[in-house]
Amino acid sequence: MMINRQVRRSLSVESLTAQDALTPPKKEKTDNEIYESFDYLHLESVPSSSSSDLHMETIAANSMPPNKASLARPVVAPISIATTYEVDKCDDFAKAIKSEYVYSRFGNYSCQATAEVINKLEGGVGGLCTASGMAAITTTLLATLDAGDHLIAHDPIYSGTHKYMSDILPHHGVSISWVKAGCDMEEYRKLVKPNTKVLYAETPANPTMSITDLEAFGRLGNSLPGVITIVDSTFGSPYLQQPLKYGIDVVIHSCTKYLGGHSDVLAGFVSTRRLELLEKFSTYQKNLGSTLSPFDAYLLLRGVRTLHVRMDRHSSNAMRIAQYLERHPKVTKVHYPGLPSHPQHDIAKKQMKQFGGMMSFELVGGLEAGKTFVESLRIPHLAVSLGGVESLIEHPASMTHGEALLGAEAFKESTIPQGLIRLSVGIENIDDLLRDLEQALSRI
Secondary structure, three states, X not given: OEEOHHHOOOOOOEEEOHHHHOOOOOOOOOHHHHHHOEEEOOEOOOOOOOOOOOOHXXXXXXXXXXXXXXXXXXXXOOOOOOOEOOOOOHHHHHHHHHHOOOEOOOOOHHHHHHHHHHHHHHOOOEEEEEOOHHHHHHHHHHHHOOOOOEEXXXXXXXXHHHHHHHHHHHHHOOEEEEEXXXXXXXXXXXXXXXXXXXXXXXXXXXXXXXXXXXXXXXHHHHOOOOOEEEXXXXXXXXXXXXXXXXXXXXXXXXXXXXXXXXXXOOOEEEEEOOHHHHHXXXXXXXXXXXXXXXXXXXXXXXXXXXXXXXXXXXXXXXXXXXXXXXXXXXXEEEEOOOOOOOOOHHHHHHHOOOOOOEEEEEEOOHHHHHHHHHHHOOOOEEOOOOOOOOOEEEOOOOOOOOHHHHOHHHHHHOOOOOOEEEEEOOOOOHHHHHHHHHHHHOOO
16 A cells, blocks of 8 residues: 655655554544554655646656665566565564565555555555455445445446445445436435445446536535545546545546556556545455555556556547547447537536547447447457557447346346447557448448
């Protein structure tokens, strides 16, 4: 886990002690008490985007927190694969547990270095890397929800999140209410109960590309005592939007997507603006075992270095494709926040630097037309996931949001159109992509 110490004295990567990981916190702590519970891992930090004159692109590209111990330092973070650390004497362990790494599940240089850089991009007080995007989601929700609590989320939403909320959280005594994705904040407010603990959103939402007004969402959460706002910002990435600056409490990423960017690493990340939440997330992560592996942390950090370059290309390619599809007679609707026709276009313009590489669109002919189209393409890969340098395409009604993943009951109630296509636009040559889309559309 990483904590931003700019709020206190100097910038460094820090971790909860291994002792703190053994038991969840039992009482509220002051900020000073929370700070004192973190290890000092003797790492220098890259400057944060909010505390220096450096732009985000520079911070991402120079994402190597140097170790102060040597005069000549590597420009790439080394992979620290040791799972455990030797001490000379038994009594040394008690000392080491307060200030050094002793066991990789409690803290690891590779994971700490990566968490620090992503957190700088988000602007949180600290963050932690997890073994997957779902590990970030489940760890965060388990740490914030107790039996008897109530959560409000929108639908549609990522199928893994939907299944966890609808099938698993109720077993822990948590009740769920659903609003329509992209709805006005008043719809959330109408469902708030005395036991409401979490307001949850994705923006842009999967797979409909609905946009949540981050400023209004943060304002709503902050007006409700004891309520925590959580935003999954995977489709946007820290380069295009930073939810925490709008008063959102927690931001989550599936780093498997844009932050990793090469379809070769499974990882997640959670950052927060509240120290007491950071402490709790770290405690739960260590006890649940959702820690990222050092090698995957290395791959993730490598991806972060080129995030801005890739997102610029993803966004420009996606805009051209969205404009092309909107004019095509076999496409009935295009869901892309960069288009003026998108119902939340003005909100997206306000909170996003660009509009990203994700889109969905609906075809004339419904289910069969959708399948024919995606199976006729030559360049985009017919595959789930998103955010890689290569274009990926899928048919949600039969894949990510189909009965196999959602379950029979949820699929029956799904509002996702049968002819909906989800496209993760890669960084290929735009003319090649447009020609391929044209030939595939000619087959339906």
